[in-house]
Amino acid sequence: MEVKVLTKHYDKPEYRSLEGYKKYGGYEVLKKALGMKPEEIVAQVKEAGLRGRGGAGFPTGVKWGFLPNNGEPRYLVCNADEGEPGTFKDRMMMEKAPHQLIEGMLISAYAIQSKKSYIYIRGEYMEPYRIVEKAIQEAYDAGFLGKNILGSGFDHDMDVYRGAGAYICGEETALLSSLEGKKGQPKLKPPFPAVEGYLRKPTIVNNVETLAAVVTIVKDGPKEYRKYGTEKSPGTKIFSVSGNVLKPGNYEVPLGYPLKDLIYNLCGGLKPGRQLKAVIPGGSSAPVLTAEEAERATLDYECLAEMKSMLGSGAVIVIDDSNCMVDLLKVIMHFYHHESCGQCTPCREGTGWLDKIVGSIYKGEGRLQDIQLVEQVSKHMMGRTICALSDAAAMPAISFVQKFRSEFEFYVREGRSKVKEVIANA
């Protein structure tokens, strides 16, 4: 069953406004947090074991702990540049509960003692941008932002920044580059953004869902939070289900929830007469799972890592047997080719190369060795670049080719898709 912790009041339209939000206990947690010591909040988040919901799954409390104590101004940046194909949870959160995000950011900012924060929203999200901008204005007017918030002596300013269409800006250092008004190209690590980030000052970048989850942790305490989820992946998470299911959408379930149940129970299963073929469990950059693996998988960081896939941003793309894997890989490769920032050579050239190889297979001009070449090129793109985009392109390529090799080989030999054949026969 769905467990609604974050999304509890999302079905109420008034939750979007400050008044409505306050009606359901909004900004009460902030009052509580401002009464605590910043270190206590960090400790609570650490104890709750909250892991980043943006894709990498890095423990949030640990990330906050990396901030150096050198007296430099600190920045908090909310990563709302949701670009991973299949993911649409942040958009919903910003549209339905902008104040939840602002409250989470305020608590986090207080915990890391930051005086200025930014919400970086992807350029295409015009509607959420307007909503968040309005919500911030409301919060300023109500005294939740600005100088001396709720009389605690804590000052904080918040601003929204709108991107302009680049998937790579979802990577934290690229996001910071973009925020500085540069091209959104990732920066070299080390130094990590917690040490040298926005304008070379210590900066924490967190996903929308992560920051919203901070509210529930501080509200109920880490023990209550740990009630859901598994030992290593505690809490609930919003999964964006899309693809060939009857009821696609966002579903909040505890981590460790079986993938099978998500697809068949919550999402209403597949279209009648269709068989499950594959599932991409964490956005297009996660390695694909076969139907058989999907039956076994549970939605937590560990299980999926064991299956050599990843939870990523929680975008579950369900693929039924009417889809040709060559076709889908071509779409995915085109996406990474289009979105590579062009900085590191293996990614810049590799994504283009993969796109061309898969494209030529799709056109029926492929050679048998091309299938192996896809694997080889992907292998040498992985872990060779500044950011993880080249891995993100390589992992689906490898997994598609390895897990559906016969389909690729058929395509190369016959110059047409096996799937359409099967469907026609049926």
Added chain:
Amino acid sequence: MLKCKINGVEVEVKEGTTIIEAFKIAGQKIAHYCWHPGLSVAGVCRLCMVEIKGQPRLQIACNTPVQDGMEITNQSEQVKETVRWGLDFHLINHPLDCPICDQAGECGLQDQYMEFGLYTPEMAEPKVKKHKVVDLGSKIVLDTERCILCSRCVRFTAEVTKTYELGIFNRGDRSEIGTFENKPLENNYALNTVDICPVGALTSKDFRFRQRVWYLQERESICTGCSTGCNIKIYFNEEGLFRIRPVYNEKVNGYWMCDEGRNIYKFVNKENRLLKAKKGRKGEWLEMEGGAAAKDVAHHFKSLDKERIALVVTGQFSNEEYEALFQFYKKNVGNDFVYHWINNKESFEDFDGLLLRGDRNPNTKGLLQKLEDYRYEQTWAHLEENLKAGKIETLIVAGPENPLWFPDLKEKVQQWGIQLSHLIWLSSAKVQAVDEVECLTWQIPLKTFFEKDGTYVNYQGLEQKSHRIATIVPGALSLSEAAHLMAGEEYKVDMAPILKGPKKNYYVHRRGYL
């Protein structure tokens, strides 16, 4: 100091040294394109991968600082495989037009391919088409297909010159280096981008297509273009000099030099040189060898009135030459009519903030020191006065090597031609005005900095030695040789080897293989 082991070689490096620098210190080879010691770290070519003991993932050497006790290698199979693939990624969209590329022979891609590559390419898809032969102004031509986007040139214009002409536009494998709307890249340091470009994407218009680089020899020297005295490398062959590039010197020029300095080779080549000594006056010149002319001066010298002789010197010669010249003057003339010819009084103290100085003489400081040593304290006004009053009949002029930077040259020579009865003109440059003087004139060809040994003192007071490399004009003398011969002494003129014969493939000579 930190200790680390690089390919088994133990080295000690300073705190904060990156691994790639440690590789250079240890004298180990490492492939890299985007890293340049004079620029910030970009870490984008991903070729300088190394394996650090205890770390499963390969790291890039340019952004990883050395830690004590690190054991680093780039000889393992894993690294070699990675570099080979890294190179392949660089090459898949490279147009491979080496036959018409000026960089061929000194190209980073070619070098690394010989080192790590040597495979049959697997790329069977069409390459990305970009812009070729983009005109970036009067100095540089850009070829974006050849570009590997190492961003060295972009960082150069952003960090060194701070002129921000270049940028990388678009993204992915459509990225291109360029200037906005093809605006020219005209700053005075622009040609450094050509030097640091590891491939043939940026080529110099001046050097373009004139020689293949394997036909060129290279030797180090000192730039005589201004009082900074940048350390340079001269590229030349039997057909003459072709280009100049900077050589790293922390104290003087760092990694760079200005574009004006790169032109000084033109004043060494035969086209701009005084090839033969001449005696006579307008319309009636007698050509002779340099030594013979100097001896003729010596012969004639006895009949001149010593009190009516004066000496004009420019800051273009070496310390040794000034010494010999002043010795000669002291012994054979004895008066103190020695004048310092300053070419551009108004801009003499200028400085562009990087390297180029308004004082366009390599050795003004040395000359001033020598003048002081010999107590020659006359001012230029004094010379003008004496000339006007007719008190000076004979003028010995140690003229400029590079007449371009003496704008008042023509006017002065014309004036002297009227005022004097004898002119002894010592210079390496061909000067039209001297050929048209009316008084009895000896023109003695001098050697340029390329053909003689000498010490130059730059604006900081730093003494730098420049060595002779080869001879372009066989009959030319150095100023000291001329001084000795004019004094009537027997003196053996020494010469560097003359450049003649067909040009050779110097790569075979240098490396032992093609």
Added chain:
Amino acid sequence: MSIVHKDTPSTKWYLPGILSGMGLTIKKLFYNLFHRKKMPTLNYPEEKYEYSPRFKGNHVLTVKKDGSLRCTACMLCATNCPADCITIVAAEHEDPTVEKYPIHYEIDILRCVFCGFCEEACPVDAIRMGPEWQTPGLADDNFHYDIQRLAYRPQLKGGILSRVDDEERHQFGL
């Protein structure tokens, strides 16, 4: 070495030697008179021998479809030439797709050893060694063959087409 001539009847008497020699001559004469087609000699210079196309004779510079020189002035032939007989001066072409071309290409044919290295070094099939081999001339003739002679001499009938075509290569994205 010393040669000892021993007198034998056949050398002592010259007449048999002359007769046997004349016999051979007459035999050949008659044979040739009746088998004129099999005659091994040619009436040079009226008749000329055609060597195989692989013969390494005089150089030919090939041309592109539009008749301009194929040569890109990469100087690899000059670099590879063991006799140093090739001189090239390169220049920038007005057409940016061509970029570099030779304004001066000269082979000192008297220095050339006809080794064929230039042909092997050429990356674009711009220089070939053709089947022509007659290069007579007087002492004051010009043996420095220039572009006009190498590419457009009358025997070539307007030039030989190169196998490597830039446009085709660009079309396939190579």
Added chain:
Amino acid sequence: MFELSKEGVEFVKKEMQRYETKRSAIIPALYKVQEENGGWVSPECVTYLSQLMDLPEVWINEVLNFYTMFNKEPVGKYHVQVCCNVSCAMNGGRELADHLCKELNIKDGRHSEDGRYTLSRVECLGSCGTAPMMQVNDKYYENLTKESAVQILKELP
């Protein structure tokens, strides 16, 4: 020669104050310029903006060319962006784009003949659960069918 309106200049000036560095204002300023220049940013706009903001042209041009939401060539009154990424492709996004091309008289794959529409196939717009979808200028239209999409576009003012 392009110039921003008085209100636009004020907006850019304000944005330059709003963030820590004035370089951060490049993206908002480009949005403003695009809005006032009829949907695209021309090179003259970049020159103008560089003078207005006192920043190197290259910085602005780099940003302009990096992000996909800035149009480097003129677009029609309605910029129709059809998502063709995985989830949408599986639910007929590409077929929808082809259909729209046919219906709206888009021959070259970009602009309709009357210049009213510009169609581009774009990557994920974050509406995968409601695929297929399209974005017309700022607005999202979700859960489309071929017919409904055509109808929506035809009904636009």
